[in-house]
Amino acid sequence: MHIDPKECHPAMDYAEHQKTYKLFLKLSVYTVIGVAALMLLLFIFVV
Numbered sequence: 001m002h003i004d005p006k007e008c009h010p011a012m013d014y015a016e017h018q019k020t021y022k023l024f025l026k027l028s029v030y031t032v033i034g035v036a037a038l039m040l041l042l043f044i045f046v047v
Helices: 014-046
Strands: none
Touching: none
């Protein structure tokens, strides 16, 4: 996702916004993988 700072409000720190968004996406992916692994382990050991 590319944001052109010339088209938006000058007071916003777009570089920091993009870093935060990338971190959010990375943590979301890790959470989904972790939940899937947990479900697989529960299926193997509990069922």
